[in-house]
Amino acid sequence: MRRMASPPQTARSERTREALRRAAMVRFLAQGVEETSAEQIAADAGVSLRTFYRHFGSKHDLLFADYDAGLQWFRRALASRPPGESLVDSVQAAIFAFPYDVEAVTQIASLRSEELDPSRIVRHMREVQSDFAHAVRDHLQRRTSDAAEKTLPITVTARCVAAAVFAGMEVWMQSEERTLADLAELCRTALTSIEDGLPIH
């Protein structure tokens, strides 16, 4: 189902994707996400159901398109952070390198929290988090000289960072006012808590 976000090969396919995105948003806003079938979206966009699934692995992928895009930025931003910087700072900076469309983000965030099938969203969120962790791990491996021997610690570290960021994000998604500043603040708090050492003793 997942990881098949076909890169915009040609102009034609990009047009199709856009049509699907639009059609989906209209339906989602008008009648709700769970009440919209993939078939309706495809029909509205004037393509076959199969084509819909070629562009978006699932109906819910449409809601996470911005996360996926953000992830690409994140990877690149992370790679271009100065070598000496602490991991937490790098991550913090890289997360907000993406030019978020606050309107869109909060609109979708509101959609998500409504009558959306929670398990679907949560599942998808975990998937995004996993990708995020991979990005962090790649970054760590790049920065570590003896990376080969430290596979496990590096993986663990990456996943902990991801866990922190997404824990912050979840709190944010459930909060009243969803501003980017709040999100940054929450992520920083979460990351700081692992930087200062976890209360595990």
Place this chain on the structure above:
Amino acid sequence: MRRMASPPQTARSERTREALRRAAMVRFLAQGVEETSAEQIAADAGVSLRTFYRHFGSKHDLLFADYDAGLQWFRRALASRPPGESLVDSVQAAIFAFPYDVEAVTQIASLRSEELDPSRIVRHMREVQSDFAHAVRDHLQRRTSDAAEKTLPITVTARCVAAAVFAGMEVWMQSEERTLADLAELCRTALTSIEDGLPIH
């Protein structure tokens, strides 16, 4: 899809579950997991497809039945650890409180690593990990006096512990010799790496 592992209500349903479990294992071992359809399993067990799905949320749930059972043990074992013990020690001890059927575990583990649709398994694994993290978080909240104010740090800590354990488990699943001792060793290593502080500076 998930969290609906209907508790064995009556003897009859338990018999059905058992029949399904058996039928599934036979097929899985004989022809592979992805090559076995839910319909075949149901037919072999002499019930309708719908009934299959009433007992197991999905085909892959059958492979994770022992994880689910283990999780119950884990929760209880965690709750009964002495108050003064460090989190890492408690978790470590609680994980292995479950009377694992080594045969079954390694048999299933071998099934998993074969031609199994990786994305399915990985997804399911993340789900189990999430449940595990919840268990750890509940435990931490129970042990922390001012838990209410530390929701985020507690959540982050719990997820980091879960991330560590499951990172170790993944390494184990991909290793040659899969003994419980190896698993314990890997989990300890992973947990220790967060206990000693993550290399994030």
Place this chain on the structure above:
DNA sequence: CGAAGTTTTGTCAATAGTGACAGAACGGTG
């Protein structure tokens, strides 16, 4: 035993998601 209530199943009908294969469109060449 037989009626009433509860639990489990089966049947029906949809939606979600995919693999395989053939036809349509598109871009570049001679």
Place this chain on the structure above:
DNA sequence: CACCGTTCTGTCACTATTGACAAAACTTCG
């Protein structure tokens, strides 16, 4: 423009899941 190789789509067929509703099996009580 006709031809060829690549990319994108549509169609078909099938498995995975789930909600709704009715029939069957099991229990309990009189």
